[in-house]
Amino acid sequence: MANELMDVKALRINLKTGDIKQENIDMELVKKYLGGRGLASKILKDEIDPKIDPLSEANKLIFANGLLTGTAVPTAGRYMVVTKGPLTGTIASSNSGGFFGAELRKAGWSLVIIEGKADKPVYISIKDSDVKINDASHLWGKTTDITTDTLIEEFGEKNAKVACIGPAGEKLVKFAAIINDKARAAGRTGVGAVMGSKNLKAIVVKGSERIDVMDKAAFMDAVKSKVDLIRKDPITGDGLPKLGTKVLDSIINQSGLYPTKNFQFGTFEYVEEVNGEALVNKGYLIDNKACYACPIGCGRDVVLPNGRKGEGPEYESAWAFGADCGVKDLIAISDANFMCNELGLDTISAGTTLACAMELYEKGYLPKEDLKDGPELTFGSSESLLYYLKKIAYREDLGDKLAEGSYRFAEGYGHPELSMSVKKQELPAYDPRGVQGHSLEYATSNRGGCHVRGYMISPEVLGVPEKLDPQSLEGKAGWVKVFQDLTAVIDSAGLCLFSSFALGADDYAELINVGTNFGLTTDEVLKIGERIWNLERQFNYEAGITPDEDRLPDRFKEPLPDGSQKGSFSHYEDLLVEYYKARGWTEDGIIPKEKLQELGIA
Amino acid sequence: MVRLNFFTLFRLELGIKSIDVEIEKEIKLSDLLYLAEKKANKKFIHKLIDSDGNLLNNAIILVNGKNVHHLQKLETIIKDGDELALFPPGGGG
DSSP: OOOBTTOOEEEEEETTTOOEEEEEOOHHHHHHHOSHHHHHHHHHHHHSOTTSOTTSTTOOEEEEEOTTTTSSSTTOOOEEEEEEOTTTSSEEEEEEOSSHHHHHHHTTOSEEEEESOOSSOEEEEEETTEEEEEEOTTTTTOOHHHHHHHHHHHHTOTTOEEEEOOHHHHTTOTTBOEEETTTEEEOGGGHHHHHHHTTEEEEEEEOOOOOBOSSHHHHHHHHHHHHHHHHHSHIIIIIHHHHGGGGHHHHHHHTTOOOBTTTTBSOOTTHHHHSHHHHHHTTOEEEEEOOTTOSSOOEEEEEOTTSOEEEOOOHHHHHHHTGGGTOOOHHHHHHHHHHHHHHTBOHHHHHHHHHHHHHHHHTTOSOGGGGTTSOOOOTTOHHHHHHHHHHHHTTOTHHHHHTTOHHHHHHHTTOGGGOOEETTEEOOSSOGGGOHHHHHHHHHOTTSSOSTTSOTHIIIIIOSSSOOOTTOOTTHHHHHHHHHHHHHHHHHHTOOGGGGGTOOHHHHHHHHHHHSSOOOOHHHHHHHHHHHHHHHHHHHHHTTOOGGGOOOOGGGGSOOOSSTTTTOOOOHHHHHHHHHHHHTOOTTSOOOHHHHHHTTOO | OEEEEEOHHHHHHHOOSEEEEOOSSOEEHHHHHHHHHHHHTSOOGGGTBOTTSOBOTTOEEEETTEEGGGTTGGGOEEOTTOEEEEEOSOOOO
């Protein structure tokens, strides 16, 4: 079958009835939302009531390739999972790399829309247009690595790709991940729990058709020029391949923004034991790994002295189990990362939830008897990481409460203020007190606490595309808006956010245009991002998530006690008014009807 | 004495964790970097400064924790007892 970039097809699979349908997506809709995060969010908002229980049968789970996923465009291996999220109650979209998305696109599918709930555990197999729903009773309860190996063998295609849940998704852990290619995660927002709620264990896919574009020569010229830019850039061509995302540990710690012991401090005294340099110098790093069509190769191929091996740890994961939990044991930290991949857990929320529990325990709010036979939940306890991660995934003992995420956990012990979360999703590895634009980005993220909805660390700390003073408020609201809109474009095009260290909005517009007949200006491409951002925000509003939740934990109103940003605190509330204005919203943060109409949403 | 601490790829590729440079009086950052490069006998300035002598946007040089982009860039005055952190361009997330 022909597989054209301009031929966007969806599979609609109802797990309750067993119906499998093929749909062609209107290209005018693609021109408005591109694909991936944007297109899937539009479909979700059109098709479900935003007020539904995320773990009910009425929710839908959409696997969505970006417009360019599966092509030769550098980093075009990304897919997204879009649904209503159980952790936050907001729209949830979780992005992953590896090879699964590209394989799905090569099978002819840009979207897989999952509806209903199967009566018993099932998996979906896709071989081009041959799509089946299969019994997965024998896989239920299995970890993601075993599930993946088993399915590839059963499917009879050794190059097939698998996305699946582990025990955590089956047990509806609110921050369960979907794991593809064994080690890449659609990690955040609890999409794995929605998959589990549908009794869907996995999707296995094999595609056979490469994607054709209209003007192949022009397309490949554009591809080559962007690959060159990525290879020549010192971040994407040198730092990320050699040190991976853990290039950041030392930068962020020295900048006084490295959250330590549940965000009580901004520097970690043992950072030299756990940073990216240590991963190399201790001999744990074997090689770097790349996702589909990626010239960067930031993935880590690691073997630990205890024989355990896997991909990672990434910066965020290693921080969550390291500094945030006060743990300096790089072996235990790496092992915790591997364990999360196997059990199907989001590393950021898992680590930050444990850090929250440690603070509750040390302050006497979490009684010892609730730990049952488990180790003491004290900061620095590497033993407790591995013990409680298993308890969370299987919802045993205290793990059942921890599986609800840090907000509900801390609230249950009477101290929700000790949950370092926004809209009930745990914050990642940058203390917002020292970076005012990033602080605003956290507060306004449409999927709750998140660093990749508008990565203001890039200009405020890393000097890309230019260096902004992290403590200045001037112009930051506008910067956050542009970063959020551009990120929505990158996610919807199916490209990796890391490409943006080397590429700018003009480059993305060129790549989108060269593969299509859209003929969009850069401003029009950014308008697509704005449309997606507003659509997500409107979904949340209709779900009952009001602008009152554009807020950070009160801890960030207190000054940082240590490090180079000592004395700084977050001014995000001062920036919110300017931000709402820059977005064209009311001063209360509501999207007016005229704005929705202008963007073609209403 | 001024201490320069090296991180990330500098640490791995130069094989230097830190070096101390004696200064007789206050000096500009650019002068200190050339003194340090001479003392280390290893080239690293090209990863921080472009061929026209300008500090790269994404070079990270902290003086007592403050990024020199928000001080006086390469003209920043370094005093005895100051501590520097140097990183070639880096990013992740």
